[in-house]
Amino acid sequence: MAQNEKITINDIARRTGLSKGTVDRVLHNRGEVSRKSYARVMEAIQELGYEPNVFASLLAKGKKHLIAILLPAHEPGTFWDLAVSGIALTTDSVTSASLETKLFEYDQYDIDSFRTASAAVLEAAPSGVVLAPMFQEATQAVTEQFQARGIPYCFIDSRPESNGYLAYFGMPLHKSGYLCADQLTRGQDISSVLIIRVRRDRYQQSDPTVNRRAGFLDYMLEHSPECKIDNVFIDPNDPAGIDQVLESYFTGHPDVHHIVMFNSRIHLVVPFLRRHPDPGRRVVGFDNLKANMEALRDGTVSVLICQRPEEQVRLAIEALAEHAILGKIPPRKDHFMHMDILTRYNVEDY
Numbered sequence: 101m102a103q104n105e106k107i108t109i110n111d112i113a114r115r116t117g118l119s120k121g122t123v124d125r126v127l128h129n130r131g132e133v134s135r136k137s138y139a140r141v142m143e144a145i146q147e148l149g150y151e152p153n154v155f156a157s158l159l160a161k162g163k164k165h166l167i168a169i170l171l172p173a174h175e176p177g178t179f180w181d182l183a184v185s186g187i188a189l190t191t192d193s194v195t196s197a198s199l200e201t202k203l204f205e206y207d208q209y210d211i212d213s214f215r216t217a218s219a220a221v222l223e224a225a226p227s228g229v230v231l232a233p234m235f236q237e238a239t240q241a242v243t244e245q246f247q248a249r250g251i252p253y254c255f256i257d258s259r260p261e262s263n264g265y266l267a268y269f270g271m272p273l274h275k276s277g278y279l280c281a282d283q284l285t286r287g288q289d290i291s292s293v294l295i296i297r298v299r300r301d302r303y304q305q306s307d308p309t310v311n312r313r314a315g316f317l318d319y320m321l322e323h324s325p326e327c328k329i330d331n332v333f334i335d336p337n338d339p340a341g342i343d344q345v346l347e348s349y350f351t352g353h354p355d356v357h358h359i360v361m362f363n364s365r366i367h368l369v370v371p372f373l374r375r376h377p378d379p380g381r382r383v384v385g386f387d388n389l390k391a392n393m394e395a396l397r398d399g400t401v402s403v404l405i406c407q408r409p410e411e412q413v414r415l416a417i418e419a420l421a422e423h424a425i426l427g428k429i430p431p432r433k434d435h436f437m438h439m440d441i442l443t444r445y446n447v448e449d450y
Contacts, residue, residue: 277315
């Protein structure tokens with residue numbers, strides 16, 4: 101085709117073998133199109149030299165693109181506070197093209213709160229959604245609505261078994277549990293482990309660490325099949341109750357020296373552990389919260405496995421922005437973050 105000849109949708113349709121309607125939906129981000137069709141159209145417009153015109157026409161329209169961010173409400177210094185800081189890290193090259201972000205928060209212990217926040221996101225009719233799934237059935241319900249309305253979405257932190265998402269940014273969850281077990285046991289065949297879990301929603305539908313826990317248990321079954329594994333549940337809003345739960349457990353199990361939590365809240369049990377020192381104890385938790393890092397420095401916590409939640413949010417926003425503005429699809433669906441292993445010997449450099 102001559103260099104100055106105007107390239108049309110018909111040209112792209114002929115090159116790809118797709119209908120003009122499908123090409124139009126790709127170029128103008130209108131409705132649901134398969135990943136394969138997207139890829140064929142984007143390849144054709146690059147070959148035909150049409151891509152710069154696509155970008156220019158989309159940006160010239162001045163359309164406002166809203167990226168909705170659906171995350172748990174949080175206090176300063178918590179895991180989700182770190183995640184939200186990623187909004188401000190989004191690069192200027194993406195956000196300069198009439199892009200806005202809006203945070204929608206929900207109570208991670210209340211499924212009705214999640215449903216209310218999800219409804220608000222749908223009402224806002226965003227160009228894309230970043231969400232952290234907590235409630236499996238409710239998450240499936242709202243993502244089905246996203247798909248029906250042609251709204252792409254990205255998961256961060258954890259990912260349900262689903263194929264409709266644009267991309268996932270977070271740890272490989274099963275592997276992170278496997279790694280956790282290796283760090284806890286140091287490859288030794290140990291006799292007992294205490295898993296400390298957070299008591300969550302009243303309907304018991306919220307369990308974001310289930311896949312991480314599965315990876316941990318798989319490792320233990322392979323390497324310490326005779327190990328006795330106990331679980332206790334704590335209320336994160338009841339420090340006195342946490343002490344009572346742990347006091348009761350360790351009174352009856354004085355020989356348990358290996359402790360693990362699969363979320364970011366190992367700091368909740370640190371006050372008890374400091375008051376009851378045990379030179380043979382080994383404790384593994386997740387995430388570089390300030391309180392966790394302090395416990396790592398003083399040796400109360402042995403290892404933290406960290407995942408940079410702010411980067412997860414930033415990358416998810418940028419993927420959705422490029423999809424909304426330029427029609428780009430991420431090169432892969434699952435973008436697994438590095439699993440950083442911190443000890444008291446490298447924590448100062450993190």
